[in-house]
Amino acid sequence: MLRKIHASLSVSISELKRNPQAVIDDAHGEAIALLNRNKPTAYIIPAETYEMLMEIAEDVELAGIIEQRRGEKADAIEVSLNEL
Incomplete structure (x- = not known):
């Protein structure tokens, strides 16, 4: 079965275990697909x-x-500034 990977970079779990910080550094802020048996199981993305x-x-x-409340009928009472 074909699966779409939503990242241009990928790494296996075993590679990630060896040196996680190096994998993150090498990605230079891009998303990384984490693969388990060549299937994406998670994505690693920068905190930002x-x-x-x-x-x-x-x-x-x-x-x-907001959209839900727009549809609700409000029991609004019109008042002038002087009445406030």
Whole structure:
């Protein structure tokens, strides 16, 4: 079965075990596919990339909440500035 690898770099688990920091350094900030028996089992990404992805995921979640609330009928009462 063919599998798509979503990284231009890959490393086997045994290679990673030998010298993990060297593998990370050699990637120069790019994502690394971790292979087990020639199948991707995980991806190693820089911390900054992971943090950015988490922020994007949070933004998507918040956008969903906003869209949901837009559809809700609010019991709004109009007031003037003088009434405040």
